[in-house]
Amino acid sequence: MTSLFSHFPVDRADWRPSADLATLAARAELLARVRVFFRDRGVMEVETPLLSPGTAPEPNLEPIACCGGRHLVTSPERHMKRLLAAGSGPIYQVAKAFREDEAGRRHNPEFTLLEWYRPGWSMTALMGEVADLVRMAVEWSGPPRESTWSGVFRRLLGVDPLADSIAELERAAREAGVGLPAGLDREGICDLLLSEVIEPALGTEGGALFLTGFPASRAAMAEIDPGPPPVARRFELYVGGMELANGYQEEGDARCLAERFQAVNDAREQTGRRRLPTDPRFLAAMEAGLPPCAGVALGLDRLLMLRLGRPDLREVLAFPWDQA
Template sequence: MNKIINWKPSISINNISKRANIIKKIRKFFNDRSVIEVETPTISHFATTDVYISSFKTILKKPGINNPIKMYLITSPEYHMKRLLAAGSGPIFQLCRCFRNKEIGKKHNPEFTMLEWYRPCFDMYNLINEVNDLFQYILKCDNTELSSYKDVFIKYLNIDPLLAKKTDLLKIAINFNLKDIIKYKKNKDSILEILFEFCIRPFLGKKKPITIYHFPSTQALLAKINKKDCRVSERFEIYYKGMELANGFDELTNFAEQQKRLEDNNIKRNIIGLPVYHIDKYFLSALKHGLPNCSGVAVGVDRLIMIALNSKKINDVIAFPINIA
């Protein structure tokens, strides 16, 4: 007997229409502010060196050439967009498909829609205000709260993450029954991220969005370091109803420092047994040419729509998730 295959989309027809209207409103928001919409490639010669993100690999075959070329689906349009900024594009935004392996769940699909934009002459706080404006426009929510990374750790775990020793963090993790999750974590940052994910994030933004800023400088691959306190970066994340919606920076423009950080990432990847990738030479060349002082942010569009439509699963707001694609 033939098995019946469920070929239908996971999203309702009603939600298809609502999703389309939200995407239309996002474009209007930026068009009204004279931010140019751009398109950049979905396939790149370079994978991300980020330790916490896994790239999809593909193969490019050229006619008449036997040796295939390794290529990768983008995890973010960031590097290409920064090349546009270095070329003098001015303020830009993009709505595009991104791909991250090993990310599947109620709030994750390996293929997802990202909104990313960059604002020359904006610092981190200017950009936080603009993200807040967008969220109020789309979600009709209250103004975002502001809290430093340090302060949320003190509030929920009664410990200063910038001063805490690794042994102190391990004790907290054990008290929260996270022993099995953190037993392979070899550095302080990994443990901090686990504690943030399991012990803090679920409580963030229950009633209105909250912006967490000044993440540790060791958790800021692409952000500037704070001039007054080198322990923290000019990086922020925005949470609402327990979900991360946005991740933004006052962008690092120093070519030598950025190259060093990417090289250090590859060292970390090698230590923990992850593939080591070539660093994107085009991105670094653009930085060397000169990236304007700017801030940029990435927003998970599917999650934004989940909140707008009061959905509990990402499958309710996308047509064909990975299990039926």
């Protein structure tokens, strides 16, 4: 008799969930608490598409293409901003997001984002609400600290990433034991130093750390403070050496955003990567008028990791990418 499994080249033991059932129950409980948190603050839950023909091109994010030229969304940001432009008021979403080639102890190509937007709020006010939400799930001592992007380079590596020469940055990398591929520019060296040396040290002193003052070149869809020096109005939250949230004072100028997308695509093309389609409906919504607002995306899977003290994302997912 032919086995039922003879046509399926998989390990039969691989069917069980990666996370245990107690962890999945804790996940459900965290989701319920998140919804109460926003309900009590008058923020409406929304749902938006997972597939879209357009993207918001970024230098280091690769959307997954499928379904006749559409892409799985890397974030619900564009669609949520279309709702904001239509007058939705404050909104949040628990959404699946997808990013190609992101797999590891803290990454899965399919993951869950908690994203929300506050019309009329400043970035500083939103940082306070982010801290309130995270405290609901994770205990830490004292209020979150704040440091600038350049400040953590100076404190941890003794270099100024914007003013010092590339040779000085290369020296700092050697002293930190970080190997640099040949031909890296300033941005590439800083990216590697951030991921290998700086980020693992952020928010590891018994509390949380907000990182602010990013260079204008890292604005993505954030406003830029003209300075001098010009800096992006954005923040990242780190807890236990892990990035948990990324927020902006949102840029709503359609022409400015279109120019940024063009510049990203030009840079991608120069490094041999494909140009990504932009989203005309999103740009039309920005042209119609995005209300002044602040927004943030928070990794819900990572928040659960911190809540339960789990070191690996696989331990909080029912079925990670390689078991789906």
